[in-house]
Amino acid sequence: MAKETAKGNWWIWKVFWILLIVTAVEVILGIYKPVFMEETMLLGTKLLNHVFIILTLVKAAYIVMTFMHLGHEKKSLKWVIIAPMFILIPYLLFIILVEGLYTHIMM
């Protein structure tokens, strides 16, 4: 196709190392579970879980934006794909997790 992706492969390996290091950090945190992260509570869950979720979102962003090239697509396409996710998934999680907690307390 006419689109020039003539740049080399270095960016691919850069993203690979980022993904690898982030995963390694996750695994190390998962095995050793630092006490302060286990004991600090934030928004109803452990700080450690927040760290896991943030690191996961970082990995997801790298995969979607560079490996899947969404970062290089037109702005309109980017938003057509991302906006429904950003609206529907937090909504779904909010409703379902709140109900899960409720049923835990009530039943």
Next chain:
Amino acid sequence: MEQAVENKNPWGGGDVKPLGASYGKLMMWFFLMTDALTFSGFLAAYGFSRFKYADEWPIAEEVFTHFPFMHGDHPLLFVALMTFILILSSVTMVLAVNYGHKMERKKVILWLSLTIVGGILFLSSQAWEWGHFIHGLDGVPATLISNPYGHPLFADYFFFITGFHGFHVFSGVVILTIILINVIKGTYEERGHYEMVEKVGLYWHFVDLVWVFVFTFFYLV
């Protein structure tokens, strides 16, 4: 290169393509978006049950502690290896797509083949993991009705979510193989572009993306 046959190609209305993407690529994106919502639904349902049965829910690290040919407890190590395999196969996929843009057929064949090998390795690892999970603890096997680890739903979600993901990987391997045969036959060389490799690449990365979330919400959190 992209001659729109008049009145036959729905994307052939002029020089401007909707959202700047070809028909096939856009549809792949739409499919992936809906598929992402499906997986979100599964993981959210998992979260619901986990919250509801918080007292009887097993801790993943205490369930998945084995590693082939190694004794003792090694929590997370095997899943970490599976994650590594999938990330690596994602990298080989991007390389195949990148060489496709440069019309280097031989290199596309090489990296596409390695991606398929990665996919098969991942599936084998998953088979091992399932085997171990089903085998259970102290002679009590894990089934859909009961399991020795904790609440029965835990095993149901495990089979369902990792199974659904595994089936995606399996489909990916099949599709990649078909595309590889086409590349070898020179279909895309003739067509003048390797966009098909790019499209199957999108699917393959998506499978990796889903695994990133399954890894976090099933094994880490």
